[in-house]
């Protein structure tokens with residue numbers, strides 16, 4: 001038996017109270033107990049005890065979990081659901097034989113997404129596809145439905161994927177008051193280079209020397225989340241080695257999933273005496289970029305803007321890192337902002353790492369639900385702190401005919417603090 005699933009009693013104090021159920025996006029959509037946190041915890045226990053077979057049906061209910069950890073935030077008993085579902089996924093992947101199509105798809109995602117070279121090539125190919133108008137293939141029946149659904153997430157020409165090679169050291173604009181590390185990452189440096197550039201600009205404008213260690217590519221979050229623990233830990237080890245010993249005040253991330261995974265490095269390496277101390281040192285310094293900027297005494301609102309703004313909580317920022325008030329306060333402090341509260345801001349948009357590619361049907365329902373709530377705000381811009389949410393919500397808004405812009409917190413702040421923010425696209 002998987003050691004993580006065998007450890008279940010240590011990490012799970014579930015008393016079946018059901019207080020988490022109303023916060024679970026899959027329960028909100030499906031309404032079935034087995035697709036709620038309480039139902040899944042019971043299922044994991046039964047799998048561990050061997051009273052329920054590990055077959056396509058039981059695996060299906062675990063697969064449908066987004067890993068959003070909303071249940072963890074609401075649970076009064078401190079159940080660490082994120083660790084439970086990661087352990088359960090590792091258990092499933094090591095013991096259950098999926099169809100060849102599922103094996104190929106999941107294997108490809110776990111190998112390709114963490115590889116910046118592959119992702120940069122992918123980003124380059126997408127830019128050319130967009131220029132040549134091939135994006136329109138997404139709407140035709142020439143391609144299989146599953147491929148067409150994935151193509152929905154490709155960006156519009158005005159928001160292309162762009163890669164960036166960040167310098168190892170970027171000096172601050174004036175005197176250095178802080179020194180920070182920044183995770184280059186995999187998807188971020190390959191497809192969201194503009195957001196990295198905004199992040200570095202904001203930091204250097206506010207007295208930070210920014211260090212980007214070249215060894216820190218993928219942090220391991222995606223494979224860890226998908227049950228490929230061996231691959232995830234290998235990537236995590238590289239990231240720990242890159243940041244440990246770097247003389248910085250904080251290790252920053254601008255992708256919610258990366259930050260959430262890195263904060264748990266200590267727990268991931270608790271049984272690895274050679275790595276544990278270094279992993280704990282790095283984990284203790286991890287901060288989301290909005291959280292860090294919020295804590296800077298010199299971070300003051302720049303230009304006035306005239307934009308209606310709403311904010312969506314990325315699950316791994318809210319539930320994985322407890323970052324909720326800081327980005328909101330940074331945004332509200334910009335002069336001229338008209339703030340509009342988003343209904344169900346904390347409900348997952350269905351992106352959830354690779355969930356929208358592996359579970360497109362339910363991911364699409366959650367994205368449509370999110371887009372309806374966003375449209376109802378009447379906002380010009382929706383701000384959020386995770387690249388996956390941006391692609392997911394942009395696609396859903398497009399499908400509902402909306403022109404509301406969806407931008408990363410760092411991009412919006414950089415735009416507002418330097419040029420004044422643009423309203424709708």
Ligand code: SF4
Pocket residue numbers: 013014015016017018019020021037038041071074075076077078079
């Ligand atoms: S996970 Fe927490 S909130 Fe949910 S049923 Fe168990 S104890 Fe209750």
Ligand code: SF4
Pocket residue numbers: 023024025026027035036037040064065066067068069070071072081
């Ligand atoms: S992680 Fe999210 S989808 Fe999974 S059980 Fe918890 S609330 Fe539901």
